[in-house]
Amino acid sequence: MxxxxxxxxxxxxxxxxxxxxxxxxxxxxxxxxxxxxxxxxxxxxxxxxxxxxxxxxxxxxxxxxxxxxxxxxxxxxxxxxxxxxxxxxxFKDTILSLVASVQITSNDMIRVGDWIEMPKLDANGDVIDIALHTVKVQNFDKTITTIPTHRLITDSFRNWRGMSESGGRRIMRSLMIDQNSVRFLGDADIGQLSRFAVFRAYLDDRQGRISAWNRRHAGSDGLNARRLTNIGTFRAYVLAYLRSLPSIAEDKTMLVRQLEPGEHGLPLQIYAFASTTVWARYEDIQADIFDHLIAIMPEFGLRLFQRPTGLDLMGLVTHGSDVCSSGRPEAAVQQKDPVGA
Incomplete structure (x- = not known):
């Protein structure tokens, strides 16, 4: 040339x-x-x-x-x-990423600023960048997880945008009730529980209905009479307590329900929504609720179920020693606490 x-x-x-x-x-x-x-x-x-x-x-x-x-x-x-x-x-990866980008954008699957959770790739945080080949997620420990764009189409992930836009975050946690502590309430128990103003109206109304039913149907037969239970009354108290809290959203679903009992006790599930999506504030609200409920459960004669600990085993050893020293096993049986105490 x-x-x-x-x-x-x-x-x-x-x-x-x-x-x-x-x-x-x-x-x-x-x-x-x-x-x-x-x-x-x-x-x-x-x-x-x-x-x-x-x-x-x-x-x-x-x-x-x-x-x-x-x-x-x-x-x-x-x-x-x-x-x-x-x-x-x-250009296989580029073609896959291009198709995935089109689907993500057209279906509005993720946006910059969304909180997404993808356990398979250890991603749990905010989306900070959406590019052709990769999506960058800043985890809550400030590490960066880079996700191939096409993985957002082929794999499942959770986007918390709906929660953020709703203005509330769900609380769904259970208290494991020791079923041996469930019983009927007597008049003295109901009188003691009437001190709680948050559900005093419920108790009066419920007790009035039960008394009217018993007069019409049960007569003098106490065996067929209807009575309040401590677990049902506690469930009503929890619901009334949640409704009294300004930190709980009133316009969203609010439930206090029993789940299927099992080897770990009777689950009493609280299902409600905090009125904020701020993580730290949400955790404070949830902790305050369960702090109060756990502390007030003995007022209803209920106990939480938990596995035996070293203190429980030490008590068994002590009772065994009393039996050996006294030669009277029935005395140790009388001193022994109920199961789960």
Whole structure:
């Protein structure tokens, strides 16, 4: 190749590269300007910009090679058909990521700022960047987890955006009640529980209905009479207590229900929504509720169920020693606390 032709080819290649860099710079500037718009968090275009840049780089490579060889670009393009399989293999991840980006954006699956949870990849935090190939998640311990974009389509993940937008966060936790402590309430018990103003009206109304029913149906037969139970009364108290708290959302579902009893006791589940989504405040609200409920349970004659501890075993050893020393096993039986005490 003659020197003038070589210089001409190099200059043409430099011009092509300069134009390509200018075009990619325009694309970058357009993306930066778009990110300042309010809807940028909901509809990011960074993935599409990266695809456009890849196309520009590919076209630039073809044009530069054609300019240096002093040949028409169509000759190079005609040979790409035979290389289609190779290109599909090389750009497999890019193609998958492009399709995933389109689906994520069109279906509004994630946005920058969303709290997502993906246990398979140890991701649990806020989305800080959505690109063509990767989505970056800043975990709550300030580590960064990089998720391939196509994994958000093929694998399941949890997006907490709905919780954040609702203005409340769910509380769903159970108290494990020792079933041996469940019993009927006597008149003295009801009189003691009437001191709690939060559900005094409930007790009066309930007791009035039961008394009226007993007069009509049970008569003098105490065996067939209806009576209040401590577990049912405690359930009513918990519900009334939750309704009295300003930190619990009144416009959302609020339940206090019994689950199926098992080997760990009778689960009494509290299902409600805190009136905030701030994590620290939510944990404080939840802890305050269960602090109060655990402390007040003995007023209803109820006990929490828990596995035997060293103190329980020490008590068994002590009772066993009393039996051996006195020779009267019935005395030790009388002194022994009820199961679960």
């Amino acid at each position: 003659a020197l003038p032709s070589l210089v001409h080819s190099i200059c043409a290649a430099i011009i092509i590269v300069s134009l390509a860099l200018s075009l990619t710079g325009v694309l970058t500037l357009a993306n930066e300007q778009y990110q300042r718009r309010p809807e940028a968090g909901n509809r990011p275009i960074k993935g599409y910009v990266q695809v456009a840049k890849l196309l520009v780089y590919g076209a630039t490579a073809i044009l530069v090679i054609a300019a240096l060889m002093d040949q028409s670009p169509l000759l190079l393009l005609s040979g790409l058909g035979a290389m289609a399989a190779v290109l599909m293999l090389v």
